[in-house]
Amino acid sequence: MKAIISHDIDHISVLEHTFKDAIIPKFMVRMHIELLAGKISLREYMLRWTDFFKNKWQNIDELITYNNINNVPSSFFIAVNRGIGLNYSNRAAFLWIEQMKHRNCEINIHGIEFENQDLINKEFELFGGLADRKNFGVRMHYVRNSAQTFNMLNKAGYSFDSTEHSFKDPYKIGNMWEFPFQIMDGWIIEDGKKWQSLNLEKAKEKTLKIIDQANQHNLKYLGIDFHDRYFSHSFKTWLNWYMWLVEYLKSNKIEFVNYGDAIKELEK
Numbered sequence: 001m002k003a004i005i006s007h008d009i010d011h012i013s014v015l016e017h018t019f020k021d022a023i024i025p026k027f028m029v030r031m032h033i034e035l036l037a038g039k040i041s042l043r044e045y046m047l048r049w050t051d052f053f054k055n056k057w058q059n060i061d062e063l064i065t066y067n068n069i070n071n072v073p074s075s076f077f078i079a080v081n082r083g084i085g086l087n088y089s090n091r092a093a094f095l096w097i098e099q100m101k102h103r104n105c106e107i108n109i110h111g112i113e114f115e116n117q118d119l120i121n122k123e124f125e126l127f128g129g130l131a132d133r134k135n136f137g138v139r140m141h142y143v144r145n146s147a148q149t150f151n152m153l154n155k156a157g158y159s160f161d162s163t164e165h166s167f168k169d170p171y172k173i174g175n176m177w178e179f180p181f182q183i184m185d186g187w188i189i190e191d192g193k194k195w196q197s198l199n200l201e202k203a204k205e206k207t208l209k210i211i212d213q214a215n216q217h218n219l220k221y222l223g224i225d226f227h228d229r230y231f232s233h234s235f236k237t238w239l240n241w242y243m244w245l246v247e248y249l250k251s252n253k254i255e256f257v258n259y260g261d262a263i264k265e266l267e268k
């Protein structure tokens with residue numbers, strides 16, 4: 001089994017959210033619940049205020065640097081439309097796409113449109129233009145999909161999608177590869193709530209169970225989604241969980257590849 005780690009970019013700055021959605025009040029409620037429930041330390045709580053006043057809700061550069069040191073190829077999903085709680089502009093996305101290109105990242109769309117072929121096609125073309133790329137994949141924001149989503153993504157021209165959550169090997173839908181994935185940071189650490197509910201030790205236990213399950217299914221690839229937003233000392237459990245996971249996979253001789261590498265292997 002090899003591992004494919006990827007990162008969804010849901011936020012870039014704090015100010016992109018002002019008055020446009022309920023993200024800032026939700027952020028405030030969440031950090032107070034987490035502090036009072038003893039899930040985060042006073043230091044983490046204070047650091048969240050620091051991020052807030054720095055207007056910085058992404059950790060893309062820091063994450064790429066960490067990945068590079070650990071031979072993890074950095075693969076990102078970045079949005080070109082606004083969606084639930086996702087509000088950054090095309091200009092902000094474009095600036096980060098340029099940065100990610102300079103750092104040799106794999107860049108794909110964090111998709112918003114999932115149920116209308118014309119809008120899916122438009123989103124595909126908009127990203128192709130902004131990123132100046134022809135071959136790229138998609139993961140839907142909030143992994144939203146309907147019965148027709150994957151067929152429509154194939155028709156739009158995506159080379160792959162990684163929205164499905166299941167213990168299956170990659171499979172083809174027309175010309176498009178579907179890469180089911182198994183681990184998402186939020187599913188582990190929030191565990192069905194809207195705030196951190198597991199501590200690091202419990203999060204590790206839960207993750208190991210999923211890795212066991214992936215092994216039992218003899219999967220070719222273990223798919224992991226970690227949001228760059230949480231690669232920060234203000235989300236210490238999330239940060240430590242990610243670094244532990246990378247170390248764990250390394251110590252078990254699991255090789256890291258990106259989607260492009262995996263598609264080449266699958267089509268050999």
Ligand SMILES: [Zn+2]
Pocket residue numbers: 008009010110140141142
């Ligand atoms: Zn998302």
